[in-house]
Amino acid sequence: MNVHGQHYRTIWLKPGDPTVVQIIDQRRLPFEFAIEELTTVADVALAIKEMHVRGAGLIGATAGYGMYLAALHAPRTALTAFQAAVAADAARLKATRPTAVNLAWAVDRQLAAMAAAGEEIDARIAAAARTAQEIADEDAAFCRSIGEHGVTLIEEIARRKHGAPVNVLTHCNAGWLAFVDYGTATAPIYTAHDRGIAVHVWVDETRPRNQGARLTAWELGQHGVPHTVIVDNAGGHLMQHGLVDLVIVGSDRTTYTGDVANKIGTYLKALAAHDNGVPFYVALPSSTIDWEMRDGLAEIPIEERDATEVRIMDGRSSDGIREILIMPESSRAANYAFDVTPARLVSGLITERGVCAASEAGVFSLYPEKRR
């Protein structure tokens, strides 16, 4: 994706120094485009936990690079010491955030790759470096394919509307900032825009951290896609008045039966879409599918973050970035970060292999090798 005309991914190894991982510090967007350097597993764990990086795919890619740093800095005195240090770092990374399944998936993929590399420590480090790069490249390639498959939905609506702008509503940020490149929910939108299809995006602000207002609006703007930021509660009203043609959201964990965990508030959008006959699609790479989980509502762990994120907002004022308290000092706040939308409310899943029904049969029709 281009920023001020230059191509960036959201994570990469520092040119000339492959012991340093570079990321975009997303806490500072849209006001400042800042690059941060991560050199230790502690840096990586903090960056994930405190959301310098966030979004399912990028959390996975960052954990992949984190495991590479773990291997790089593990003791080389004996294989057992090396393995013990890497295992402790794996546990530390897995504990940073609970909902996005890509995190554990990437850590486990790294552990398997290192184990398969044999008894030589150097070979294990090389495998970790290779696998981190593979995870990142695969994420970008999958998102690109999601764009190719998802754009057909937008094209069909554009044909019906005789070229009038297709209005897509999205929630949170499942854009390129949430992945390594392209994004998932935004990939069909970028593909449509690049093909000359008129598209306009309603961007939910997405309290409490405002990933929609801060990140999705910023990246759509960088790509030149027309968009409007709305408050989180506006979507239902817009759907009642025929102002939304299609909802596309991302996912942090999808069960193999099609239940979808995504940023808090997604479920309410799905209910409104269902009530108003608006198609509600979820775009996700297969790394976001949990092949062990059947019942999303009962089984997906929902992250509860610090209530400070609800109590205090930050933004730019005339004298710089400021934090303000937005509620009574003495009131309690709760911060549930995700919710689960049941498969029955999902019109379809847009994956790197195509679009399928949000059901066990639909998911396995695209991924038959995962059936056990």
Ligand code: MRU
């Ligand atoms: O808490 P975040 O910002 O890491 O949440 C992830 C998200 O941005 C959303 O839930 C998104 O829609 C899916 S992640 C690709």
